[in-house]
Amino acid sequence: MDAIHLLIEGFSLAIQPANLVFAAIGVLIGTAVGVLPGIGPALTVALLLPVTFKLDPGGSLIMFAGIYYGGMYGGSTTAILLNTPGESASVVTALEGNRMARAGRGGPALATAAIGSFVAALIATAGLAFLAPLLVKVAVKFAPWDYFGLMLIAFVTVSATFGASPLRGLTSLGFGLWLGLIGLDQLTGQARLTFGVPQLLDGVEVTTLAVGLFAIGEALYMASRHASKPEKPLPVKGSIWMTREDWARSWKPWLRGTIIGFPIGALPAGGAEIPTFLSYTMERKLSRKPEEFGTGAIEGVAGPEAANNASAAGTLVPLLTLGLPTSATAAVMLAGFQQYNIQPGPLLFTQHAGLVWGLVASLFIANVMLLVLNLPLIGLWVKLLAIPLPWLYGGILVFASMGTMAANPSVIELLLLAGFGVIGFLMRRYDYPVAPAVVGLILGPLADSALRRSLQMSLGDPMVFLQHPSSAIMIAVATVALVAPFMFKGLAKFRQDED
Amino acid sequence: MRQFLKSAFCVAALTGIMFQTAPLAASELELTIMAPAGAGGGWDSAARSLQEVMMATGQAKSVQVINVPGAGGTVGLAQFVGNANGASDQLLLAGITLVGASISNNSPVDLTQVTPIARLTGDPLVIVVPKDSPIKTIDDLLATIKKDVATAIWVGGSAGGADHILAALVTKAAGADPSKVNYIAYSGGGEALAAMLGGQATAGVSGYGEWQGQIESGDLRALAISYPEPIDGIEAKPLKAQGLDIELVNWRGIFADPDVKGADLEALKSAVGNTVQSKEWKDLIKARGWADYYAPADEFKTFIASETDRVRSILTSIGLAK
Numbered sequence: 143m144d145a146i147h148l149l150i151e152g153f154s155l156a157i158q159p160a161n162l163v164f165a166a167i168g169v170l171i172g173t174a175v176g177v178l179p180g181i182g183p184a185l186t187v188a189l190l191l192p193v194t195f196k197l198d199p200g201g202s203l204i205m206f207a208g209i210y211y212g213g214m215y216g217g218s219t220t221a222i223l224l225n226t227p228g229e230s231a232s233v234v235t236a237l238e239g240n241r242m243a244r245a246g247r248g249g250p251a252l253a254t255a256a257i258g259s260f261v262a263a264l265i266a267t268a269g270l271a272f273l274a275p276l277l278v279k280v281a282v283k284f285a286p287w288d289y290f291g292l293m294l295i296a297f298v299t300v301s302a303t304f305g306a307s308p309l310r311g312l313t314s315l316g317f318g319l320w321l322g323l324i325g326l327d328q329l330t331g332q333a334r335l336t337f338g339v340p341q342l343l344d345g346v347e348v349t350t351l352a353v354g355l356f357a358i359g360e361a362l363y364m365a366s367r368h369a370s371k372p373e374k375p376l377p378v379k380g381s382i383w384m385t386r387e388d389w390a391r392s393w394k395p396w397l398r399g400t401i402i403g404f405p406i407g408a409l410p411a412g413g414a415e416i417p418t419f420l421s422y423t424m425e426r427k428l429s430r431k432p433e434e435f436g437t438g439a440i441e442g443v444a445g446p447e448a449a450n451n452a453s454a455a456g457t458l459v460p461l462l463t464l465g466l467p468t469s470a471t472a473a474v475m476l477a478g479f480q481q482y483n484i485q486p487g488p489l490l491f492t493q494h495a496g497l498v499w500g501l502v503a504s505l506f507i508a509n510v511m512l513l514v515l516n517l518p519l520i521g522l523w524v525k526l527l528a529i530p531l532p533w534l535y536g537g538i539l540v541f542a543s544m545g546t547m548a549a550n551p552s553v554i555e556l557l558l559l560a561g562f563g564v565i566g567f568l569m570r571r572y573d574y575p576v577a578p579a580v581v582g583l584i585l586g587p588l589a590d591s592a593l594r595r596s597l598q599m600s601l602g603d604p605m606v607f608l609q610h611p612s613s614a615i616m617i618a619v620a621t622v623a624l625v626a627p628f629m630f631k632g633l634a635k636f637r638q639d640e641d
Numbered sequence: 642m643r644q645f646l647k648s649a650f651c652v653a654a655l656t657g658i659m660f661q662t663a664p665l666a667a668s669e670l671e672l673t674i675m676a677p678a679g680a681g682g683g684w685d686s687a688a689r690s691l692q693e694v695m696m697a698t699g700q701a702k703s704v705q706v707i708n709v710p711g712a713g714g715t716v717g718l719a720q721f722v723g724n725a726n727g728a729s730d731q732l733l734l735a736g737i738t739l740v741g742a743s744i745s746n747n748s749p750v751d752l753t754q755v756t757p758i759a760r761l762t763g764d765p766l767v768i769v770v771p772k773d774s775p776i777k778t779i780d781d782l783l784a785t786i787k788k789d790v791a792t793a794i795w796v797g798g799s800a801g802g803a804d805h806i807l808a809a810l811v812t813k814a815a816g817a818d819p820s821k822v823n824y825i826a827y828s829g830g831g832e833a834l835a836a837m838l839g840g841q842a843t844a845g846v847s848g849y850g851e852w853q854g855q856i857e858s859g860d861l862r863a864l865a866i867s868y869p870e871p872i873d874g875i876e877a878k879p880l881k882a883q884g885l886d887i888e889l890v891n892w893r894g895i896f897a898d899p900d901v902k903g904a905d906l907e908a909l910k911s912a913v914g915n916t917v918q919s920k921e922w923k924d925l926i927k928a929r930g931w932a933d934y935y936a937p938a939d940e941f942k943t944f945i946a947s948e949t950d951r952v953r954s955i956l957t958s959i960g961l962a963k
Contacts, residue, residue: 282838326712329826331745331800331961340719343712343746410835465854466834477686485930487854550710598825599794599841 145272152499156507161204164197165504168205169511172212176229177219178545186213187471187478199482200497204504206475211263211508213471214454215516218255218447223248223526224538226357230348231414231450233580234422236356238435238442245438248524249382254392254440255447256516257384261393262400262448263509266455269404270462271502275491277408278463284409286595287607291616292406293589296416298623299423300581310574317565318582321346328591329598341554350546351583354559355576357542359566361535366567368531382524392444395425399448407456410466414453415584421445455505462486462498670701670912674732674895676708677717677739683848684714687762687893688734690929691913694922700912713742713799715750722750725898729905732758736893737803740945740952745801745961753949755896756906757941759913762926763890763934765868766807767849767877769861771840779864779883782844786815791823796833797846800826801961803891804833804846806952807867809959810887811880819958837861848891849875850930872932892934894941910938 155161175186187206213229221232222239235255242251269277300315324335325345336342384392402424403417425441426432435442460466465487467473479486484494491498526534546559569576600606608614672695676688685708692704709717714735721733733755743751770776776785786793790812797804805826809819825842827833834852837845838860845852845861855861856877863877867889871879880887897909916922917935926933936944956962 282835284835285839285841286836326746327800328828329800331826333746340712340716340746340748343716344710410832460835464834464838465851466832482928485850485854487858489854489858551707552709552716595825598823601791601823 152503155500156503168208172209176216241438289592294620318579322586354562355566358563362567395445403449403452407453677714714739727900
């Protein structure tokens with residue numbers, strides 16, 4: 143119970159008025175940058191680092207934590223309202239969230255995202271406080287072959303985001319995988335498919351593809367249909383708050399999303415995207431109304447949003463216990479620690495206990511502040527949908543382009559964005575789902591390097607994947623998930639033939 | 642007419658003097674430092690540190706940092722060289738990784754084409770093994786490599802980077818073929834750390850600072866550092882002190898426009914020189930865990946040339962460059 147005692151001490155540091163102000167500034171900035179596509183929390187924290195050098199370490203780290211959590215909240219808002227994910231972890235949220243918003247249920251979608259994020263972050267922050275040293279021991283044992291097993295499961299589950307036609311889904315996934323090959327091969331440093339364009343050596347940025355396919359594609363599609371038959375989204379239908387049924391359908395996905403998100407976020411190469419895919423699939427399978435998926439199922443927003451925020455807290459586990467930043471924002475926060483001569487790592491919890499627990503406590507506080515800030519804003523956000531469509535989509539085009547340019551000011555990047563926009567338009571026009579393309583770009587390079595690292599360690603022996611129980615189990619799960627539906631179909635057909 | 646010529650001459654002379662003197666008043670400098678990498682990386686934080694100290698010590702009136710990420714810095718370098726017009730206010734922060742990236746990416750531009758101003762910091766690399774490894778000393782590691790180079794699994798940062806180069810140099814010193822080195826590249830020292838702690842590798846290479854916590858807590862055993870001399874506060878001895886003639890430092894330096902000349906160049910040199918000799922700079926690099934590796938412009942220039950040749954020959958022996 144030592145930890146509880148330390149946590150109470152942490153709260154006494156975090157509720158000092160000055161630190162509360164820092165937390166408030168952090169969540170405000172974080173929400174703002176999360177809403178704008180392209181400008182992520184990493185860039186914001188990097189810009190603020192020199193400014194905060196003069197402040198005391200506690201205050202500025204508390205502010206950074208606020209920005210970090212705030213960015214996660216903000217990213218989902220645009221995904222739901224405008225079908226424009228602010229960052230890649232919100233791609234899945236856009237699938238159901240935007241359908242809900244179009245049907246006049248933007249309010250409940252935003253509410254379940256905000257409350258789900260709150261619940262998930264609360265539980266995951268508690269997990270960070272009490273389980274971090276334990277969890278990290280498991281996490282470092284996660285070897286390349288285990289990552290490969292996890293990727294296989296992710297690939298199989300992605301089929302849930304395919305929509306009606308698996309063939310169209312696979313085509314879209316293949317496009318994403320192909321994009322994922324572009325750039326320097328991480329293991330050998332050789333260029334692949336770059337055609338001599340140096341800007342392509344780092345590969346295609348996930349946010350550029352997501353913003354291009356989703357936001358620009360959407361805007362072009364709307365424009366193409368506007369003249370013939372203008373679509374009128376319902377700004378608000380029914381209550382803007384969650385109904386009793388919404389609550390009943392949301393709380394389990396929140397908890398399940400948290401359970402998936404936190405441990406995967408804590409893996410050194412886990413990330414926030416994979417848990418959102420897994421959560422979406424799980425909710426779709428478990429839902430009593432699976433037919434609503436694709437037309438605006440609240441579970442499809444609640445689960446992935448919870449998974450997203452839980453993984454954000456999970457990311458702090460390797461950062462604080464190993465000094466290992468697993469996301470760009472965490473890398474910048476590491477620099478923040480170092481500028482006060484504090485080295486996160488195995489000794490951080492003992493050497494700077496006061497600071498760590500102050501940070502954990504302020505994560506709790508930032509989380510409460512975000513909920514208080516976001517719930518009243520929902521009423522304001524849904525008004526966005528009342529803006530006449532040409533203006534709204536004109537604004538989206540401007541923001542999407544500006545955001546991309548802010549992240550990476552290059553002509554090539556803008557051309558890519560425009561190109562992806564046109565592809566996104568064509569995919570919508572011919573009814574291909576866009577999400578699998580983004581998924582392919584995220585998972586492809588991860589699976590590629592996990593596979594080849596494993597083989598490099600085993601000197602080329604493929605048995606390495608089956609010799610380790612953990613990876614063997616994951617591969618078996620993926621195989622069963624892939625084959626079982628066909629087997630059942632085949633069996634059913636076989637019996638029919640016999641009759 | 643004569644009168645006119647005379648006064649015109651005077652004006653020209655005066656403006657000439659003004660042009661010459663203006664940059665010398667260092668506090669009037671308004672600079673832009675390009676970090677050819679994304680926010681949060683080593684070059685970015687070095688650029689922002691320099692920005693901070695130059696402004697705090699009054700060596701520059703204002704300093705702006707811009708990030709041009711891409712391809713190990715070659716995208717930023719190409720843009721920097723492409724936009725060159727002799728401007729006296731454009732700086733580039735880069736290091737050994739860019740030397741390697743220019744070579745392995747077949748980049749048309751490299752660091753010998755920009756004007757060196759000063760070498761700033763140099764981080765020692767460290768060679769570690771997991772804490773329960775039977776390998777206790779650098780000689781044990783050399784023997785393991787010599788026995789079977791393929792099963793000696795190295796982990797470290799990006800392919801062709803400083804970590805990879807050091808692994809190849811040690812393999813060569815062990816008497817094995819450096820082109821056979823089984824080096825598994827991770828996106829950075831952090832991810833490689835997980836592979837080390839998980840016991841999936843024989844040995845690992847990274848910047849000392851990145852693994853300092855695990856070395857001090859005893860989770861990793863440091864065999865040697867690649868810095869030429871012992872460093873205060875680092876227990877591991879240099880490779881050179883352990884009988885291997887290997888020296889490799891992850892250095893970072895600051896460069897100016899290829900065509901900057903004369904008084905403008907001198908002004909930049911003295912502003913950066915004064916900055917790195919200030920107490921503020923020394924305190925800051927200490928806080929960041931960087932080692933001071935200052936070298937003035939002339940020395941830095943010869944260093945760049947020799948480093949480029951050396952890196953090219955190592956990368957060729959690994960098979961990453963032709």
